[in-house]
Amino acid sequence: MNIGVLGAGQLGRMLALAGYPLANRFTFLDTTGHPSAGIGEVVIDTDRKHLEAFLEKVDLVTYEFEHLPVSLVQAIEEVRPVYPSSEAIRVCQNRAEEKALFDRLGIPTPAYRLVEHADELEAAAQELGCPVVAKSVTEGYDGKGQAVIRDPAEAHEAWRAINHPRLVVEAFVDFVREVSIIAVRGRDGEVAFYPMAENQHVDGILRYSIAPLPDLDAGVEQVADGYIRALLDELDYVGVLTLELFQCADGSLLANEMAPRVHNSGHWSIDGAVTSQFENHLRAIQGLPLGDTSARMPTCMVNVIGREGEPAAILALPDAHLHRYDKSERAGRKLAHVNLLAPTHEALLERVRACAALLPDAPAPRFSFE
Amino acid sequence: MNIGVLGAGQLGRMLALAGYPLANRFTFLDTTGHPSAGIGEVVIDTDRKHLEAFLEKVDLVTYEFEHLPVSLVQAIEEVRPVYPSSEAIRVCQNRAEEKALFDRLGIPTPAYRLVEHADELEAAAQELGCPVVAKSVTEGYDGKGQAVIRDPAEAHEAWRAINHPRLVVEAFVDFVREVSIIAVRGRDGEVAFYPMAENQHVDGILRYSIAPLPDLDAGVEQVADGYIRALLDELDYVGVLTLELFQCADGSLLANEMAPRVHNSGHWSIDGAVTSQFENHLRAIQGLPLGDTSARMPTCMVNVIGREGEPAAILALPDAHLHRYDKSERAGRKLAHVNLLAPTHEALLERVRACAALLPDAPAPRFSFE
Numbered sequence: 001m002n003i004g005v006l007g008a009g010q011l012g013r014m015l016a017l018a019g020y021p022l023a024n025r026f027t028f029l030d031t032t033g034h035p036s037a038g039i040g041e042v043v044i045d046t047d048r049k050h051l052e053a054f055l056e057k058v059d060l061v062t063y064e065f066e067h068l069p070v071s072l073v074q075a076i077e078e079v080r081p082v083y084p085s086s087e088a089i090r091v092c093q094n095r096a097e098e099k100a101l102f103d104r105l106g107i108p109t110p111a112y113r114l115v116e117h118a119d120e121l122e123a124a125a126q127e128l129g130c131p132v133v134a135k136s137v138t139e140g141y142d143g144k145g146q147a148v149i150r151d152p153a154e155a156h157e158a159w160r161a162i163n164h165p166r167l168v169v170e171a172f173v174d175f176v177r178e179v180s181i182i183a184v185r186g187r188d189g190e191v192a193f194y195p196m197a198e199n200q201h202v203d204g205i206l207r208y209s210i211a212p213l214p215d216l217d218a219g220v221e222q223v224a225d226g227y228i229r230a231l232l233d234e235l236d237y238v239g240v241l242t243l244e245l246f247q248c249a250d251g252s253l254l255a256n257e258m259a260p261r262v263h264n265s266g267h268w269s270i271d272g273a274v275t276s277q278f279e280n281h282l283r284a285i286q287g288l289p290l291g292d293t294s295a296r297m298p299t300c301m302v303n304v305i306g307r308e309g310e311p312a313a314i315l316a317l318p319d320a321h322l323h324r325y326d327k328s329e330r331a332g333r334k335l336a337h338v339n340l341l342a343p344t345h346e347a348l349l350e351r352v353r354a355c356a357a358l359l360p361d362a363p364a365p366r367f368s369f370e
Numbered sequence: 371m372n373i374g375v376l377g378a379g380q381l382g383r384m385l386a387l388a389g390y391p392l393a394n395r396f397t398f399l400d401t402t403g404h405p406s407a408g409i410g411e412v413v414i415d416t417d418r419k420h421l422e423a424f425l426e427k428v429d430l431v432t433y434e435f436e437h438l439p440v441s442l443v444q445a446i447e448e449v450r451p452v453y454p455s456s457e458a459i460r461v462c463q464n465r466a467e468e469k470a471l472f473d474r475l476g477i478p479t480p481a482y483r484l485v486e487h488a489d490e491l492e493a494a495a496q497e498l499g500c501p502v503v504a505k506s507v508t509e510g511y512d513g514k515g516q517a518v519i520r521d522p523a524e525a526h527e528a529w530r531a532i533n534h535p536r537l538v539v540e541a542f543v544d545f546v547r548e549v550s551i552i553a554v555r556g557r558d559g560e561v562a563f564y565p566m567a568e569n570q571h572v573d574g575i576l577r578y579s580i581a582p583l584p585d586l587d588a589g590v591e592q593v594a595d596g597y598i599r600a601l602l603d604e605l606d607y608v609g610v611l612t613l614e615l616f617q618c619a620d621g622s623l624l625a626n627e628m629a630p631r632v633h634n635s636g637h638w639s640i641d642g643a644v645t646s647q648f649e650n651h652l653r654a655i656q657g658l659p660l661g662d663t664s665a666r667m668p669t670c671m672v673n674v675i676g677r678e679g680e681p682a683a684i685l686a687l688p689d690a691h692l693h694r695y696d697k698s699e700r701a702g703r704k705l706a707h708v709n710l711l712a713p714t715h716e717a718l719l720e721r722v723r724a725c726a727a728l729l730p731d732a733p734a735p736r737f738s739f740e
Contacts, residue, residue, distance in 0.1 A: 017390055020383070020409060022681070023694035023706075039390060039409070274689055289686040296666065311392070316659040319644055324393035336393075 004058030007065035008035035010325040018278035027057045083238040083285040088260040095168045096137045105230040111171040122155035124169040136164035175246035177368040180265040181224040184240045184280040185232040187287040194293045202363045209265040210300040214345045215369040240281040271321040271339040272299025297341045298348045304336035307360040374428030377435035378405035380695040388648035397427045453608040453655035458630040465538040466507045475600040481541040492525035494539040506534035545616035547738040550635040551594040554650040555602040557657040564663045572733045579635040579671040584715045585739040610651040641691040641709040642669025667711045668718045674706035677730040
């Protein structure tokens with residue numbers, strides 16, 4: 001089967017690496033002019049004239065990037081199966097839709113308001129209690145279109161800076177840690193859940209994900225599984241879905257946002273799980289049985305950002321698995337990740353620190369259970 | 371780094387899948403006109419006019435097939451580093467050279483004779499005691515150029531059938547099982563050994579490999595490690611080397627043959643070892659540190675030959691990892707393999723039997739330790 005992927009970055013690359021053993025072939029549609037998948041066939045479509053040629057080559061379409069015009073995905077659905085559906089993209093790329101869905105399904109979120117005017121933004125900041133964070137409802141990606149408001153008086157300036165007709169304003173959450181739950185749903189409705197990961201972000205960029213968690217209450221994991229299952233079923237979703245959450249001191253979870261695709265916080269599964277998120281996404285969208293999502297061992301994913309360091313030194317670490325994206329170095333750019341495995345969390349943290357010491361500019365790893 | 375691979379079959383495909391995460395790119399040189407790697411760039415060179423173009427694209431050359439003209443590999447060595455060296459190819463593609471090397475290094479083999487005439491073949495059959503197997507010293511591959519002689523009187527007929535000026539005649543060995551040891555040697559001389567595998571062949575084609583072995587005496591494994599280390603050091607070898615052996619009832623080992631490359635009996639390592647034979651071959655030839663060769667769990671590789679069966683049924687087996695080569699079905703053709711993992715050998719054998727039941731024409735799995 002030839003799988004068409006909208007987007008041609010490292011997520012597409014890793015999908016393809018998981019899919020060749022399933023006898024899949026891959027064709028990527030790149031609209032940026034800078035594809036980096038480095039594998040399979042890439043159709044460059046900067047002038048929006050090559051969609052038909054792309055679709056002729058593929059049997060099935062998926063994506064590695066959700067900030068796509070919904071109309072484009074709907075048009076593709078007319079001629080080829082698309083998983084996950086355009087409806088998943090429509091909801092996930094709009095924060096207002098996403099919050100409404102969370103509310104409808106009883107998935108708790110940080111307190112929020114929707115505003116369409118600078119005065120409303122000021123009132124929301126007043127009401128929710130500063131600091132608050134204001135985000136444009138669409139096109140947000142990697143911290144763009146966002147502003148932190150520390151005093152309601154800053155609201156008008158933030159409104160101008162974001163420059164978008166509709167914002168979501170969120171109260172800050174006093175969380176203990178950021179976690180994510182990744183699940184996969186097959187065409188037949190079967191669902192499998194990966195163990196929850198704890199994620200450490202710095203400046204809005206994921207740096208570390210560790211799974212499974214040594215101190216996670218089974219009840220909390222069940223709650224998270226219930227939230228994501230509700231989302232999957234409601235959207236009649238096919239493929240991998242990621243839900244990022246905050247965990248509070250009392251153990252409760254608040255949904256932050258979701259991504260309708262394989263996710264950086266699931267890269268640990270390539271080496272650490274019986275079946276990776278990439279393989280399971282491909283199994284799901286092809287109607288194949290889902291693979292076992294359990295972890296083989298405590299695993300930590302370390303992102304390599306901006307500069308690569310010395311790959312040979314990383315490969316010399318015990319049970320270290322380097323995944324380079326074959327991209328040139330640039331500040332803030334995701335260039336690679338390293339999966340580290342160890343029989344215990346204690347041994348794992350030692351390896352993570354040893355790995356971080358080899359990476360230029362890597363922040364100190366800090367996990368809530370240390 | 372762009373790695374040039376001589377040959378473009380499934381071994382090259384699996385090398386590439388292991389090498390993309392190391393930021394390698396791959397160019398294959400195919401001289402058959404039927405490349406099946408299905409990944410990377412393939413230079414088709416059926417008219418022997420494209421070698422220069424191939425070499426211009428690559429930084430380093432390795433191979434997935436050792437039946438290459440030594441002069442070709444020597445010519446390539448003049449312009450690019452080649453690992454393993456042409457000397458390894460020269461020895462491994464000639465049974466007489468290989469036996470001489472085993473003898474020189476004190477590696478025991480089945481009793482054998484070299485013959486250059488039908489009368490000498492008859493005398494050897496008489497001396498060694500029938501049955502014996504006669505093999506042409508070069509170009510043997512997958513049982514071609516071989517004959518079993520059950521009576522010295524058959525010698526002249528066998529000589530004509532094989533039609534080669536020089537043969538190796540080997541006594542039959544009363545072995546308990548066929549095993550293989552795979553090791554990897556870095557550019558700096560560092561050596562790492564995979565756990566020994568037991569191999570089940572049917573009609574000269576590998577069907578099952580299982581590793582590690584539950585009943586292997588540590589002393590025997592050390593002996594095998596010693597044999598392959600002697601070969602690696604003698605040849606100043608860089609990369610993965612495979613040595614196939616017979617194990618006799620008293621535990622002793624007799625070398626059968628070696629292959630200067632990644633090997634079908636090492637495919638279990640993709641899912642069952644900390645670092646696969648493919649990744650370690652690439653690490654070695656690039657001068658990178660070798661990865662841990664130990665097994666995560668008892669693992670069995672099941673070859674899928676001739677017909678593929680139903681991939682969905684295979685994927686539904688617990689801890690089953692399907693590796694399809696994206697080739698069309700043909701009797702005797704290696705189309706895919708399945709790696710099965712289990713916490714115990716007992717549980718593993720159950721999974722192997724379940725898998726075999728899903729494959730058309732798969733022989734019953736039989737292991738010496740059952």
